[in-house]
Amino acid sequence: KQEVTQIPAALSVPEGENLVLNCSFTDSAIYNLQWFRQDPGKGLTSLLLIQSSQREQTSGRLNASLDKSSGRSTLYIAASQPGDSATYLCAPKEGTASKLTFGTGTRLQVTL
Amino acid sequence: DAGVIQSPRHEVTEMGQEVTLRCKPISGHNSLFWYRQTMMRGLELLIYFNNNVPIDDSGMPEDRFSAKMPNASFSTLKIQPSEPRDSAVYFCASSLRRGNEKLFFGSGTQLSVL
Numbered sequence: 001k002q003e004v005t006q007i008p009a010a011l012s013v014p015e016g017e018n019l020v021l022n023c024s025f026t027d028s029a030i031y032n033l034q035w036f037r038q039d040p041g042k043g044l045t046s047l048l049l050i051q052s053s054q055r056e057q058t059s060g061r062l063n064a065s066l067d068k069s070s071g072r073s074t075l076y077i078a079a080s081q082p083g084d085s086a087t088y089l090c091a092p093k094e095g096t097a098s099k100l101t102f103g104t105g106t107r108l109q110v111t112l
Numbered sequence: 113d114a115g116v117i118q119s120p121r122h123e124v125t126e127m128g129q130e131v132t133l134r135c136k137p138i139s140g141h142n143s144l145f146w147y148r149q150t151m152m153r154g155l156e157l158l159i160y161f162n163n164n165v166p167i168d169d170s171g172m173p174e175d176r177f178s179a180k181m182p183n184a185s186f187s188t189l190k191i192q193p194s195e196p197r198d199s200a201v202y203f204c205a206s207s208l209r210r211g212n213e214k215l216f217f218g219s220g221t222q223l224s225v226l
Contacts, residue, residue, distance in 0.1 A: 034214065036215075036217075043205075043217035043219045044155075044215075044217040045217070046215055046216065049213075049214050099157050099168060102147075102154060102155040103154075104154045105154070
């Protein structure tokens, strides 16, 4: 059974800092991995999808990396802003099955 | 596109009552997922459908839970009878079943069973 761990569980940084969120998963036979953002009281929004054959995926100030063999992914946020405050979840997709397994998330707060 | 639409947004009910949650996936998507989110357990997959057919319902906690997808544009999750431990946020999500497609979530139904 896939288990997904995210470290740290919570993070507070001042505006403008670059930061890295970590995700590790136990079963490396994944098809792809998504990073999501969840704002309080809202659903999840997919930020980046990185395929198992890729090493990196970028969107604006966000960069996700994937090291499938070691079961790790990171989400790098450059020049953080207060609007980035949210919970970030990673979710690897198992093989050819459709389902994703979610981590418990990292709650990020970017302060002024 | 309006995105994944869930109703109701909030539901408060008493223990023992039947609860029905509704979901309209994004038009053209052929995979639909029901998730439950709690502080203790995080996001748990309850069941998912491909082309309206249930594929994996191993996450459905008990026989009190049932889900249907009568057509490509509508799904329900029913709890009968409801219990206080069912209190959670229930999310519906949809995607295209082509492998590397993003998952789109609805805003969720906040369920409180008293």
